[in-house]
Amino acid sequence: MKRPLLSAWIAGGILAVVMTWPMMSAPGQLTRLDTHDGKFSVWNVAWVAHALTSDPAHVFDANIFHPQRGTLAYSEANLVAGAMAVPVYALTGNPILAHNLVVFVSLALAFVLTWQLVRQLTGSVWAGVPPAAGFAFSAYVSAHTAHIQLLMVFVVPLVLIVWHWFEAQPSARRGAVLGVTLTFSILACAYYGIMMGLAVGFAAVWFAWRRRDPKPYWWGLAAALMTVGLTVAPVAMPYAALRAEGVRSELNIDEAIAYSADDRAYMRGHSGPLVHLLPASVRARIDDYVGSVGEVLFPGVFVLILCAAGLVLAWPASGRAAPSADRRLWYFYAALTTVAVWASLGPRGGLYVWLAEVIPFMSFLRAPARFGVLVLMGIAIFAGWGAAVWMRRVRRPAWIACLLLALVVVELRVAWPLRPVPPVADAYRMLAALPRAGTVVLHFPYRRGEFFPHVEQMFWSMWHWQPLVNGYTDHIPQDILDLAIPVNSFPSAEAFAILKARDVRYVVIDWRTYNAAASAIMRARFPPFEPYVRPLVTSGEVYLYEIAAWPE
Secondary structure, eight states: OHHHHHHHHHHHHHHHHHHHTTTGGGGGTTEOOTOOOEEEOOHHHHHHHHHHHOOOOGGSSSSSSSOOOOOGGGGGOOHHHHHHHHHHHHHHHHHHHHHHHHHHHHHHHHHHHHHHHHHHHHHOTTTTTHHHHHTOOOOHHHTTOGGGGGGTTTTHHHHHHHHHHHHHHHOHHHHHHHHHHHHHHHHHOOOHHHHHHHHHHHHHHTTTTTTEEEEEEHHHHHHHHHHHHHHHHHHHHHHHHHTTTTTTTTOHHHHHTTTTTOOOOGGGOOOHHHHHHHHHHHHHHHHHHHHHSSOOOOHHHHHHHHHHHHHHHOGGGGOOOOSOEEEEEEEEHHHHHHHHHHHHHHHTHHHHHHHHHHSSTTGOOOOOOGHHHHHHHHHHHHHHHHHHHTTTTTTTTHHHHHHHHHHHHHHHHHOOOHHHOOOOOHHHHHEEEEEEEEEEEEEEOOOOTOOHHHHHHHHHHHGGGOBSOOOOOSSSOHHHHHTGGGGGGOOSHHHHHHHTTTEEEEEEEEOOOOOOOHHHHHEEESSSGGEEEEEOOOOOSSSEEEEOOOOO
């Protein structure tokens, strides 16, 4: 019993190194510096780890949009990823290392849990190996290396494992464990948490029929629901307050359509040779989807072949199904996968709009295509059934499993686009040693809808954690939009007034964000205001000033 599980962990660890390469070649230095989302993810994980080790009660008071509070709730909090990062962050203080090890553990765990789920459903030790690799390291995963919450795919098989454990022998205690697992999935990724909550609700109705003693079942489900309500409520309160203020109180239909899946999403992946075999018109459709806001949901050729075998060979009516692939399970996963496809189609499919109207906080989730993760899970399960039937007919199932694993790895393996972090500027290192006070970094990006460059300053704040006026999230406060242009006139009377109102003490000027003409204009403003600013670092490309007095 223990030996297969240990082997699965070893395999998962090796695969996590291979499939995320070159991440683990320099885990303390490499990250997604080429994208704002990548830098945001590292900052998010590091902030939660920092807050949990220094001031847990104020974890939602992130160091952005100073002096506002509760700013972590302006986007997904990523509390689970941050909590997972705590040991490494506390020991090393390296945010890059902490983030990368969270990614490594999450993907290894996704492989192990998917393998365990397939093993539980098929009774085969080897059948789950190829589909587990296909799910944990899918093209979807490698397309979201910059989104830490979307790499928490391990919660999908985790919830299903706990559900089957509960359904086999329902009780209030097991229901409470199921509730805690759902809460954990919500805190890991809101998309996956709500998705798995809906999956459990669907399963609850599906498996409710023909129970000899329904009372433990319904009492257990009530315990699960109560547990979720009690444990999620404290975290949901900041989001509820935002919703009450009108922030994403309704689903943005146009945005949801842009982030919806269609047939092109399920044809898009890493199978390059296969794509070239498709008709030119089909390739053109896929390319058109890639050019918009496209998702990557093709499960891979070899996993898809195994899935087709599972649909046929494990179908109860075929008479060839494995004993564990009973009628209820086969039809349940077929129905669940179909409903997930339907939800991934977004407003055009209709189901997603209805769900957004009845499910709390569903309007915060703008990308229906991410229901495709549950589709990939369903495909992996049917692939496991297909592999199980096949492996029962061969003498050396281990060799077949390893061969299929190699084929899946070769197909899905892509190099992660990681870059080394450059040296931290002296100004930021000095900020770490100064008393905590409001800080603004100039140039201050000001274009509506283009606040992404603020993530650069959030990223570098991981080395000092001073409260920034700068910031970027899914929700930009109106007062930040209002000050964005005038604060760039610093040093000026108007800019000083803005900084005084926000209790700002430190001003950082990143000359890399100015061209030659803008730099000359900026430097020419300083002479009349020299009595009010004290230079602390004026070498290199990043300067640091302290406001010594306020002009009248």
